[in-house]
Amino acid sequence: MIVYAIRRINQAIPVLFAITLLAFLAFYFNPADPVVMLAGEQATPEMQQRIRQNLGLDQPVHVQYLMFVGRVLRGDLGTSYRSRQPVSSHMLPAFRATLLFISVSILFMVLIGLPAGILSATHPHSPLDNVVMAGVLLGLSAPIFWIVIILIYIFALRLGLFPSTGFYSWKSVILPALTMGMHYGAIIARVTRTSMLDVLNDDYIRTAHAKGLARRNVFYRHALKNAAIPIVTTIGLQIGSMLGGTILIETVFAWPGVGRMLVKAIVERDAPIVQGGVVLIASAVVVLNIVTDWLYAYLNPKVRLGSR
Amino acid sequence: MADQELMQEELLPHKVRVRRFVRRLFRNKLVAVSLVILVVLVLTAVLAPWITPEDPYRSNLARRLQPPSGTHILGTDQQGRDMVSRVIMGSRIALYVGFVAVGIGIIVGGFLGLITGYFGGALDSVLMRIIDVIMAFPWLLLVITVVSILGPGITNAMLAISLTIVPQYARLIRSVVVSVKEQDFVQGAEALGASHLRIMFLHVAPHCFAQLIVLSTITLGKAILAEAGLSFLGLGVQPPMPSWGSMISVGQDYLLTHPHLSIVPGLAVMLVVVSLNIVGDGLRDAIDPKL
Numbered sequence: 205m206i207v208y209a210i211r212r213i214n215q216a217i218p219v220l221f222a223i224t225l226l227a228f229l230a231f232y233f234n235p236a237d238p239v240v241m242l243a244g245e246q247a248t249p250e251m252q253q254r255i256r257q258n259l260g261l262d263q264p265v266h267v268q269y270l271m272f273v274g275r276v277l278r279g280d281l282g283t284s285y286r287s288r289q290p291v292s293s294h295m296l297p298a299f300r301a302t303l304l305f306i307s308v309s310i311l312f313m314v315l316i317g318l319p320a321g322i323l324s325a326t327h328p329h330s331p332l333d334n335v336v337m338a339g340v341l342l343g344l345s346a347p348i349f350w351i352v353i354i355l356i357y358i359f360a361l362r363l364g365l366f367p368s369t370g371f372y373s374w375k376s377v378i379l380p381a382l383t384m385g386m387h388y389g390a391i392i393a394r395v396t397r398t399s400m401l402d403v404l405n406d407d408y409i410r411t412a413h414a415k416g417l418a419r420r421n422v423f424y425r426h427a428l429k430n431a432a433i434p435i436v437t438t439i440g441l442q443i444g445s446m447l448g449g450t451i452l453i454e455t456v457f458a459w460p461g462v463g464r465m466l467v468k469a470i471v472e473r474d475a476p477i478v479q480g481g482v483v484l485i486a487s488a489v490v491v492l493n494i495v496t497d498w499l500y501a502y503l504n505p506k507v508r509l510g511s512r
Numbered sequence: 513m514a515d516q517e518l519m520q521e522e523l524l525p526h527k528v529r530v531r532r533f534v535r536r537l538f539r540n541k542l543v544a545v546s547l548v549i550l551v552v553l554v555l556t557a558v559l560a561p562w563i564t565p566e567d568p569y570r571s572n573l574a575r576r577l578q579p580p581s582g583t584h585i586l587g588t589d590q591q592g593r594d595m596v597s598r599v600i601m602g603s604r605i606a607l608y609v610g611f612v613a614v615g616i617g618i619i620v621g622g623f624l625g626l627i628t629g630y631f632g633g634a635l636d637s638v639l640m641r642i643i644d645v646i647m648a649f650p651w652l653l654l655v656i657t658v659v660s661i662l663g664p665g666i667t668n669a670m671l672a673i674s675l676t677i678v679p680q681y682a683r684l685i686r687s688v689v690v691s692v693k694e695q696d697f698v699q700g701a702e703a704l705g706a707s708h709l710r711i712m713f714l715h716v717a718p719h720c721f722a723q724l725i726v727l728s729t730i731t732l733g734k735a736i737l738a739e740a741g742l743s744f745l746g747l748g749v750q751p752p753m754p755s756w757g758s759m760i761s762v763g764q765d766y767l768l769t770h771p772h773l774s775i776v777p778g779l780a781v782m783l784v785v786v787s788l789n790i791v792g793d794g795l796r797d798a799i800d801p802k803l
Contacts, residue, residue: 219648222648222649230657341790342786344789347740347781347782348741349741349760353767354775447653448651448652449652451652451653452744456764478660489648489649
């Protein structure tokens with residue numbers, strides 16, 4: 205297990221390399237001149253020269269890239285063009301807001317997806333199953349930023365139950381997180397249904413039925429436990445893609461998180477913030493995927509013992 | 513028993529197999545309806561410049577933000593442009609971006625899948641590692657980072673979206689090629705002295721066709737969603753071009769008083785993507801009746 209865990213970390217190294225490369229390119233190809241952005245139009249040539257040297261912009265590209273990686277490893281993400289503040293001072297509160305948003309979203313995803321999938325699997329081809337599967341199809345096909353707008357219209361603007369934008373109280377998080385939960389929960393529901401139906405066809409389930417166990421017991425004790433492996437993995441992977449989805453929802457909702465900051469920075473050509481946002485979100489996804497794989501290996505001995 | 517049936521099916525003449533496939537596909541009414549919707553949509557998109565009731569770019573501030581009425585079935589937007597015309601024109605843009613992105617995916621991804629699967633070796637390992645890395649990114653983050661490097665706009669949006677599609681095709685085609693290339697007819701062709709190119713394109717590639725069609729319907733839906741998302745963020749199709757995504761975004765400002773500005777284009781996106789997903793599932797079931 206430990207060997208597997210370490211090997212999985214090693215596999216992430218090329219991904220981390222790609223993340224820093226992509227983030228570096230986002231900075232390098234930004235049309236705004238970093239020196240002018242930081243020093244202002246009226247800076248003296250000497251001052252501009254000093255900033256250029258400090259940032260290493262007089263060095264060749266590959267050296268600049270290595271310097272960037274070095275800075276990232278030390279936790280230094282540069283200075284925002286707009287606010288002239290360190291990027292990390294913007295990043296921390298934004299990351300906290302995103303973390304809160306994601307956590308509630310995960311809760312909704314599991315609370316919606318899991319029961320829907322189980323109900324579908326235990327009543328296959330019933331009207332209930334059809335309704336759930338239709339919901340899954342719609343949840344996956346509708347643009348997520350459109351769903352949240354519809355929810356805002358109904359529950360915030362018409363009924364006045366929740367705030368329509370921003371981050372004011374615990375109520376603020378409900379609508380955006382519910383949207384995320386509906387979209388990503390749809391996939392959980394589908395996987396849960398398939399996985400449960402697979403298991404329900406197995407011999408030991410028939411045995412459990414035959415020896416007179418209650419239906420409820422067979423479903424939850426025997427079937428769900430064995431169907432859990434793909435479900436847990438999917439939940440892990442979904443949390444990873446959720447971090448991408450936050451970009452859209454945070455923007456609609458003016459949620460002060462990393463995703464909205466990233467979009468704003470792209471529009472304002474604030475390259476250091478773009479860079480920091482990409483590194484932060486992508487690294488979080490990498491860590492999540494590693495943890496998911498660990499969990500998968502832990503739950504499924506075939507993976508941890510079978511692979512070389 | 514199912515296996516036996518399938519084996520026999522392989523031996524049937526091509527015409528009979530196609531007829532069976534079509535019958536299986538249309539047995540599901542939902543799939544048939546979705547196919548009709550998609551055909552109508554493609555026709556609408558192709559004919560858009562001729563069938564819009566009005567010029568979708570002509571603004572008229574005197575009649576801005578009108579509710580749906582007899583002359584403007586879906587009302588007018590914040591610049592007084594006819595919504596029906598803009599939604600119809602939007603279908604053209606959505607499908608254009610979708611088809612180009614998927615086309616690049618098929619050509620580039622298919623080619624990569626063919627050569628990695630066929631030749632294997634170091635080239636295969638290196639390319640597949642790169643593809644793993646691309647797939648480890650959340651697709652939206654990848655797309656908007658690439659757009660931030662290339663700059664916003666419809667062409668760059670298509671390129672960025674296709675970058676997330678290429679790996680999917682490369683992987684799929686590679687897996688088919690790896691399983692096909694060990695079969696007798698490939699070795700037979702080799703023994704007859706056929707070149708690698710000839711074997712790859714004439715003997716191996718046709719076996720990828722069925723899977724390719726299924727994946728393409730699904731990725732087309734994803735590409736359309738991605739374009740809508742990018743344009744919604746202001747990073748894709750630029751105004752005044754009527755993209756469904758940017759129309760939803762503009763409508764957000766008038767949500768309380770004129771919700772139809774956002775709702776209608778969103779419904780359009782959903783209708784297309786739902787139809788594509790239903791057809792994709794239907795095709796998969798019809799091609800592989802075991803499932």
